[in-house]
Amino acid sequence: MATRPFIGLKRVWYGDVVKTVTTPETGYTAAELKALIATMTEVKNVHQDTWGYEESDPSVTDYINELTGQPYYRDVTQAAIPTVSFTLGEYSFEDKAALQGGKATDDGWERTDMTALVEKxxxxxxxxxxxxxxxxxxxxxxxxxxxxxxGLGVSAVPLETGVKGLASEKWFDGSNVKLE
Known part of the structure; x- marks a missing residue:
């Protein structure tokens, strides 16, 4: 398999949480991703230099040999947490409600219970x-x-899906997805 760089941002979409995978044994496929993208909302404006992907360091506990002062075992107590972030420079009130919460109205947006979790x-x-x-x-x-x-700043952290064969995050070689 050839190596491919993951450089910059060209397009971004959001949509409803995915709750199924066709074949759990093989996982979510490029064909499923392509079909999903057709149903999602595309973000049309991401403000310059706000796109990012970052993964935190995992939390670890080192067990030190008292005699040598060197670690003899390392336990990962919390996995690294990836985060995708970007800021919409222009957006609709529907985008704001979908990605921040609150409510889109006939003439704008209003803040409602902002403690409700948003999952997409x-x-x-x-x-x-x-x-x-x-x-x-x-x-x-x-x-x-x-x-x-x-702008509308967005950060997304993947969660466990609870669906057999559906990983919380998956990277795809674009040559297998081929959008028109």
Whole structure:
């Protein structure tokens, strides 16, 4: 398998949480991803230099040999947590309600119970044509002041799906997805 870089952001989509996988033994496929993207909402404007993918360091406990001062065992107590983030520079009130919570109204948006969790699926396509897929992600949306614009800052952290064969995060070689 050839190596492929995951550089920059070309397109990003959000949609309902994915709750099924066709064949659990093989996992979510590129064909399923392509079909899913057709049903998702595409983000049309991501403010410059706000796209990012970061993975935290895992939490570990080192067990030290008292005699040598060196670790003899290391226990990972919490796995690394990946986060996709971006800021919408222009967005609809429907986008704001979907990604931040609150309620889109006939003439705008209003803040409602902002403690309700927002969960969506997220797909990001890199400039090099590859895909990052989070079938169930916790979304934190918020007003984000960027260059005198109140953008809609979004961060997405993948959650366990609870679906056999559906990983919390999957990366795809874009040559297998082939969007038109």
């Amino acid at each position: 699926s997220i797909v990001a396509m890199t400039k090099t044509g590859n895909f990052i897929f989070m079938p169930k992600a916790n979304i934190v949306g918020k007003g984000s002041f960027v260059e005198k614009n109140i």
